[in-house]
Amino acid sequence: MVRFSEFMQKWLYDSDGYYANFKAIGKEGDFYTAVSVSKFFGGAIAKHLIMLINEGKLSKNAEIFEIGAHQGYLLADIIEFIYTLKPNLLKTLSFNIIEPFESLQKVQKEYFKNSFGDLIKLKHYGSLKGVKSKEAFVVANEIFDAFPCELVFKGDMGYIENYNIKFSKISDNVKKISEKYYMEKGEVAVGYEEFAFDLYNAFERCYFLSFDYGDLEVRNDFSIRVYQKHNIYPLFDEELELKNAYKKSDITYDVNFSHLIDAFKEAGFEKEAYKTQLVALIDFGITELLEVVKEKKGFNAYLREANKVKTLIHPAMMGERFKMVSFVK
Template sequence: MIPFRDYMRAWLYGPDGYYSRFKAIGRQGDFYTAVSASRFFGATIAHEMIAKVREGVLSPSLWLVEIGAHQGYLLGDMIEWIAQEAPELLETMRFGIVEPFEALREAQRRHFAERFGDAVTIGHFKVPAEVGAAEAFVVANEIFDAFPCDLVFKGKTALADPATHRIEFGGEDARALALAARYGQEKGEVAYGYEDFARALSNLAEKLLFYTFDYGEKEARKDFSIRIYRGHEVHPLFEEGLDLSRFFGRSDLTYDVNFSHVIDAFEGAGFTTLAYKTQLRALTEMGLVELLEQLAKRGDRALYLRELNKVKTLIDPQVMGERFKMVAFGQGIG
C-alpha cells in the first residue's frame, strides 16, 4: 500500500490521470468554476492588475501569468478586458501559462489561436522559474484544492492500494501528523506540496503579486471534506458502497482548502500576505459592480441582464460568494 497522497497524485496527475488531459468545465463538464460562471471574474481581476500598474506597484512591462489555466479561459478573459480598459499595456506586457502537461498546452494554444489569432502571443513554461521575469502579476483559480493530500484519523494516516482501491488508516507519516497537530486536526485532509509550490513561485519573478481563489476556510475542518465530482454529482470519498475503481482517473477529486496552511507556506517562503477575503468582498472591492455598470451604460439591457445573472453566481453568499476565498501575496513589493 502507498500513502494516500501518492494515490491521489496518480488519480489526478498520473499518465492517465484526470488532469493529464483536457476536460470540459461548466455545464458539459463535471463541475463549475468562477471562470466558467462569468467572464467578469477575469475582467475584475484584470481591472485590479491595471490598478496596480497605474499605482506604480508594478510597471507596464510586467508579465501576466496564469497557473493551472486549464484551457486558458481566465487568462483570455483578462486579456480581453485589458484591451478595453488599458490597450496600451498590450504593447508592453507579456503573457504566459505555467503548464506541465503537453496535452493541455496544445488545448491552450488552440484556444488562444481561435480567440486572438496572431494578436496575442502566449509563452508556455513547465515550472515557474522558467518565466524568469523582473515583474509579474500571477493568478490561479482553484489549484490548492487539487494538491495531493494526506488523510489523518486519530493519529494515523491513510494508505491506499492502487490495485484494489482499498483505503485504510494504518500509516504513521510524521510530516502529515505534525501538520495535523499544528492545525488541531484529528480527522481530515492535510495538503502536500504547498511549501514547495510557494518556494517555486518565488522564483518566477523578482517582484510579483499572486492572487488566487479557492474554496475553504481559514481554519482546518474537523472532518473529511474530500469528495469526487463527476457529471455535477458529488460523492464523499468514504460514501458507503462507493466503488472507487469507477472514478479513479475519470473524475475530479478535491477537498476544502485550509487557508491557514496556504498562508503559512507562503510566508515561510518569504511572501507577504496582502489580503484574505471572501470572494464576494474581494470582487466587490476590486470593482466588479463598476464594471457591470459600464456594461449597463452601453445601452444593451438584455446583455446586461444576462451578465448580471451570471455574476450573481460569483457573489451570492449561498453559492460562491462566501464559500470561496481570495488570498493575495506579494514579493518584492515596497
C-alpha cells in the same frame, strides 16, 4: 500499501490522469468554476491588475502568468478586458501559462489563436522551476484544492490497498502539520511549501492572486469528495466505487488557508489580503464593470450578465464559500 497522496497524485496527474487531457467545465463537464460562470470573473481581475499598475505597485512591463489554466479561458478573459479598459497595456504586458501537459498546451495555443490571432504572443513553461522573471502578476484559480493530500484520522494516516482506504502509522511531517492546526480528522495538503518556494524563486518581484474554496479554520472532518457530472460523492460514501472513479472523475477537498498562508510566509512572501470571493470581486470593481455594460449595451445585456455575476458573489452560492488570497514579494 501506498500513501493516499501518491494515489491522488497518480489519479490526477499521471499521463492518463484526470487532468492530463482537456476536460469540459460547466454544464457539459463534471463541475463548474468561476471562470465557466462568467467572463466578468476575469474582467474583475483585469480591473484589479490595471489598478495595481496605475498605483505603481506593478509596472506596465510586468509579465502576466496563469497557473492551472485549463483551456486558457481565464487568461483570455483578462486580456479581453484589458483591451476594453486600457488597450495600450497590451503593447507592454506579456502573457504566459505554466502548464506541464503538452496536450493542454496545444489546446490553450489553439484557443488563443482563435481568440486573438497573432495579436497576443502566448509563452508556455512546463513548471515554475523554468521561470526567471523580474516582475510578474500571477493568477491561479482553484489549484490548491487539487494538490495531493494525506488523510488524517485520530493520529493515523491514510493508505490505499486494492482501492481500499486503510489508516496506519502517520509520518513525522504529516503529524507535525496536523498537530500545528489541531487536526484530528481531515486532509493535509502535500506540496504547498514547495510550490511557494518555487514561486518565490521564479520572480524578483511578484504579486500572486488565487481563488479557492475552504476556510482559515480546520473543520476536523473529511471534506474530500469526488465530482462526477455535477454529482458529489464523499470519498467514504458507500455508493462510490473508488476503482471506477479513479482517473475518470475529479477529486478535491477544502483548502486549509491557514496552512497555505503559513507556507507562503515561510517562503518569504507577505500576505496582502484574504477575503471572501464576494468581498474581493466587489473590491476589484465587478459591479462597476456591469454598469459599463448597461451604458454601452443596454439593460437587457446588463441583466444577463448580472444574473451570471450573482452566482459569483451571492453568499448562498459562490460568494462566501470561495476565498481570495494574495501575496506579494
